[in-house]
Amino acid sequence: MDTGLTDSSDVKPSTNWREELSALLVLGVPMAAAQIVSMLTLTIDLLMISRVGAEEIAAASLALVVNFLLWMIAAGPVMAVTPLVSQALGADKHDYTDVRHSVRMGLWLIVALIPLLVIVIWAMEPLASLMGQDPAIASRARDYMALLAFGWPFMMGVMALRNFLAAINKTTIPFLLILLTAGLNAVFNYILIFGNFGAPKLDLLGAGIASSxxxxxxxxxxxxxxxxxxxxxxxxxxxxxHRPDWPRFRDVVKLGWPISVSTIFEGMLFNAGVLLMGVIGVMEMAAYQIGLNVASLAFMVPWGLSMAGAVRIGHAAGAGNLPAAKRAASVCVALSTVTMTILALAIALSPNIITALYVGPDAENDVIRALVIGFLPLAAGFMFFDAIQVAANQLLRGLKDVQIPMVMTGISYWIIGFPVAYYLGLKTDVGANGIWYGLTAGLLAASIFLGARLFWVLWVKRRLRVEN
Structure with missing residues (x-):
């Protein structure tokens, strides 16, 4: 099938700045759009669940903490596909066997994680209660998560296949497929959450079935x-x-586990905020989830662009072209931060409009509405640093530099970010806003550490092969 669209399987590194910017935009815009639409699957869930009630939003928030944890664990082998494939193609664009084995073993690792999925769902209700969450909310969250789990391996498989397609510069049709998926999710939600077209009214459970x-x-x-x-x-x-390639399986694990740990360090800081908000109150927890959802939607743009940057720098590394790698890094960081800054300003200046999309006009929603309006400017405040850290981190992954960045993210988010969030949020009068300040502190530290690491590797040490 020849689509006739702008995708191209040409993986050559750039020879000048304009060529690099053009290549990154052609690859990155559809990837960023696909990330936004992927995030819209959860956003659509939240928008529809919010019409059911605040307790349902809180239960969904708690379940999504667990769902996101599982996603982060699998993110390593899934994201490892990108540097393995892009560097192989940078060295030899006809090395089909090497690429096939990398993708296959990435998919194998997703399947191997399914037993962990079952264990986590079984344990999540008692663990949530131990962490001070409302028992009724924890029970609803477990049921919702159990239904989400059926679709989890398929969505992770989609991500691995998308990374393969991005590495061969195929991003337009994948974006359209993700758009179709989001549309189907919305239709399934409309039918199953609210009981339309003769279907039973399943509320929160309907959202879980629809997503799967x-x-x-x-x-x-x-x-x-x-x-x-x-x-x-x-x-x-x-x-x-069905045939294993155990040496490649080990390569995926070796490259993937530090990526998973780094992703967990970052992502669980944000999800820890859900738990801290839950200690403060159900309304704060629900409002935090809405604010975080808005910030996450904006984050999809620099994340998609930086994923494209990882492909571009991987091609350059595979070809042994240091100047092209520097261009790829510079363009990726600059474009990611500029676009994120624009989005942050838009969010900071229009909290009332955005809040109205999530929270109905009823008087009973006045508290949660006021909280969301107050949270959104705080979320916008950390977005610039978020763009820098994600671009630097993805570019380092494209160079297969993963272990030192893993340590840096651990320090940034859990030695710096979490203590600030915990202390300000639960031990001072700053309250719920303090949790957002902790997130900002962690992202600021990560942007400094990871940005410095990228500069050290490319401009000081001047190397494309990083031995961890």
């Missing part, structure tokens, strides 16, 4: 596309899919 159905459909769509696309099909990804 959408994930399954998305995985099928990507398999069909890869088999039909004239460039992707050359890799024959699913040939002998």
């Amino acid at each position: 159905l959408a994930g399954l459909c998305s995985f099928v769509f990507f398999i069909i596309y890869i088999k039909l696309d004239s460039s992707a099909c050359k890799f024959d990804l699913f040939k002998n899919w």
Whole structure:
């Protein structure tokens, strides 16, 4: 299938700044758009669940903490696909076998994590109660998470396949497939949450079923596309899919586990904020989740651009082209921070408008509405640092530099960020706002550490092969 769109399987590094900017935009804009639409799957859930009630939002927030933890654990092997594939293609764009084995072993690792998924769901209700969460909210969250879990392996599989497609500069059709998935999720939500078209009214449980159905459909769509696309099909990804390649499996694990840990360090700081807010109150917890959802939507733009940057720097590293790698890094960081700054200003200046999208006009929602309006400018305050750290981190991953950045993220988020959030949020009169200040402190530290690491690797040590 030749789509005739702008995707190209050409993976050569750039020779000048304009060429690099053009290549990053062609690759990164659809990836950023796809990230936004992916996030919209959860946003649509929250928007519809918020119409049911505050307790349902709180239960969904708690379940999404667990769902996100599982996503972060699997993120390592999934994200490891990008540098493995892009560097292999940078060295030899016809090395189909090497690429196929990397993708296959990434998918194998996702399957291997399914037993952990079952254990976490079984343990989440008692653990939530031990951490001071409302027992009724914890029970609802467990049921919702159990239904989300059916779609989890498929959505992680989609992410691995998307990373492969990005590495061969195929991003337009994947974006359209993700857009279709979000649309299906919205339709399934409308039917199952509210009981439309003769379906039972399932409220929160309906949202879980809808998300899983959408994930399954998305995985099928990507398999069909890869088999039909004239460039992707050359890799024959699913040939002998049942056969292991244990050396490559170890490569994926070796590269993937520090990425998973780094992602957990960062992501669980934000999710720890959910738990800290839950100690303060249900309304604060629900409002925090809405504010975090808005910030996460904005974050999808620099994240998508930085994922493209990881592909670009991986191609340059595979070809041994240091000047091209420097261009890829510079353009990626600059573009990510500029776009994020624009989005942060828009959020800071329009909290009332954004809040109205999430919270209904009823008087009973006055408290949560006021909290969200107060939280959004605070969320906008850390976005600049968030863009720098994600760009630097993704670029380092494209160079296969993962272990030292892992330590840096641990220090930033849990030695600096969490103590600030905990102390200000629970031990001072600053209260709920203090949790946002803690997030900002962690992201500021990460942007400094990871930015310095990227500069050290490319401009001081001048190396493309990083031995951890």
